[in-house]
Amino acid sequence: MKPLLALEDAQERLLALVKPGEVETVPVADALNRYLASPLPALRTQPAYPLSAMDGWAVRQADMPGPWKVIGESAAGHPAHVAVEASEAARISTGAILPQGSDMVVVQEDCTVDGTTLSFHGEPPSPLGRHVRQRGLDFEEGAEVLHAGAKVTPAALALAISSGYAKLPVFRKPKIVVIDSGDELVAAGDPLVDGQIPASNGPMLCALLSVMPCDVTLAGPVPDDLETIVATLESARDADLIVTSGGASVGDHDLMRPALEKVGAALDFWSVAMKPGKPIMVGQRGDQTIIGLPGNPVSSFVTAHLFALPFVRALLGASRALPTYSIARVLSDLPSTGKRAEFLRATQKHDGVEPVSVQDSGALLPLARADALIFRAPFSKAACAGTEIQFIRIG
Incomplete structure (x- = not known):
C-alpha cells in the first residue's frame, strides 16, 4: 500500500500548482x-505638514510658559495665514496645520484667554512637542x-x-465550480425517500469560498454515474478551480478518480495522512486544478479549510495562503494520536479551547457550534487539560 502523504507535503504540492491570473486595476473600493x-x-507624505493632535493654541517652545498674544487661528482645512513669532499664539484645532514659527500646542483645558492675552495654568506636556504630529509621522x-x-x-x-x-x-477573481456528488443527495427542500439526505456539502463549500472575492457556481447534486460526472466536469472546463465533494474514496461507487482520468486530468496526489479527510485528491487539467474533497460533511469542511481555501487565496495573490495557527490551553484531556494528523472541532472559551463532545465526521450539529479546529500532530502523546495546543479559528 502506498504510504499516505504528510499534510505539510500535500499542502506544499498543492500550492506549487498555483498560477495566479491576470492583473487588473480596479477602483480602491472594489479592491476590498x-x-x-x-x-x-x-x-504622498502623511501628514504633509506638522499638525495639531489637540484643540488648543500653537506657540513656540522657547516662549513657555507664556503669556502670549493671540494673533490668529488655524483650523482643519483652513490653515492660518500668519506666522507665530516670539510671545505670540494662534488658536488651533485638532488636525490643523501648525502656523509657521510654532512648534508646540498647549491644550485648551490648561489655558485661559482674556481678550487677546493667553495664559497657561497647567503642567507643560512632556516632551513639549507631544501634541504635534510631525510631517511624515505616518509615512x-x-x-x-x-x-x-x-x-x-x-x-x-x-x-x-x-x-x-x-x-x-x-x-482577477478566479472562477470556481463546486460539484456535489452522491446517489443519496437531494437538493435542499426537495422531498426525500428512504436512504436520501439533503445535499448540504455543496452549498456549504460555496459559502466558504464566497467569503473571498471569487465567482463560485454550484453544480449538482450529481448522481454516482460515471458519464454524468464526466459531463459535469467537462461543462466546467473554463473554471480555474473545480472543488468536488464525495466520490473521492475507494468504494465501488466512488467514481471521482476514474472520472478525472476520463476527462484528461493528471492526478497529482491522493490520500493524505490526516483525520478527518484522508481521501482528498488533487489533479490538474491544463491550467485548471481539481480538488476532490471527501463526502462526509466534517471531512469536507476541514479539508476545505486546509486545501481549497488556501489554494484560492494563493490564486488571488495572497502572500500567506495557509491558515494561521494560534496557541491556547485545552480545557479537556486529549488522547494520543496515531500516524495521521488530527483536527478536532472545538469552541473557544475565555480561558482556552474546549473540544466538542462528538467528533464523528458526519455530525453537523457540533460542527456548526464549533469555531476552532484543534491540531494534533501525528504520534502526539496524550495531553491533559491545561496543556498548550495549536488551533485554527474557523468562526
Whole structure:
C-alpha cells in the first residue's frame, strides 16, 4: 500500500500548482478583500505638514510658559495665514496645520484667554512637542505602505487612499465550480425517500469560498454515474478551480478518480495522512486544478479549510495562503494520536479551547457550534487539560 502523504507535503504540492491570473486595476473600493499584485509605494507624505493632535493654541517652545498674544487661528482645512513669532499664539484645532514659527500646542483645558492675552495654568506636556504630529509621522512619499500579496482590508483600503491611490492592482477573481456528488443527495427542500439526505456539502463549500472575492457556481447534486460526472466536469472546463465533494474514496461507487482520468486530468496526489479527510485528491487539467474533497460533511469542511481555501487565496495573490495557527490551553484531556494528523472541532472559551463532545465526521450539529479546529500532530502523546495546543479559528 502506498504510504499516505504528510499534510505539510500535500499542502506544499498543492500550492506549487498555483498560477495566479491576470492583473487588473480596479477602483480602491472594489479592491476590498482582494490581494495586491504589486507593492504600493506612497505617492504622498502623511501628514504633509506638522499638525495639531489637540484643540488648543500653537506657540513656540522657547516662549513657555507664556503669556502670549493671540494673533490668529488655524483650523482643519483652513490653515492660518500668519506666522507665530516670539510671545505670540494662534488658536488651533485638532488636525490643523501648525502656523509657521510654532512648534508646540498647549491644550485648551490648561489655558485661559482674556481678550487677546493667553495664559497657561497647567503642567507643560512632556516632551513639549507631544501634541504635534510631525510631517511624515505616518509615512513618507516613496515608502512602501503595502506589500505585494497584502489583503486589502478596510484599514488597508483607507491607507491606500491616504497614500494617494484611487485604483489598485489586483489579480482577477478566479472562477470556481463546486460539484456535489452522491446517489443519496437531494437538493435542499426537495422531498426525500428512504436512504436520501439533503445535499448540504455543496452549498456549504460555496459559502466558504464566497467569503473571498471569487465567482463560485454550484453544480449538482450529481448522481454516482460515471458519464454524468464526466459531463459535469467537462461543462466546467473554463473554471480555474473545480472543488468536488464525495466520490473521492475507494468504494465501488466512488467514481471521482476514474472520472478525472476520463476527462484528461493528471492526478497529482491522493490520500493524505490526516483525520478527518484522508481521501482528498488533487489533479490538474491544463491550467485548471481539481480538488476532490471527501463526502462526509466534517471531512469536507476541514479539508476545505486546509486545501481549497488556501489554494484560492494563493490564486488571488495572497502572500500567506495557509491558515494561521494560534496557541491556547485545552480545557479537556486529549488522547494520543496515531500516524495521521488530527483536527478536532472545538469552541473557544475565555480561558482556552474546549473540544466538542462528538467528533464523528458526519455530525453537523457540533460542527456548526464549533469555531476552532484543534491540531494534533501525528504520534502526539496524550495531553491533559491545561496543556498548550495549536488551533485554527474557523468562526
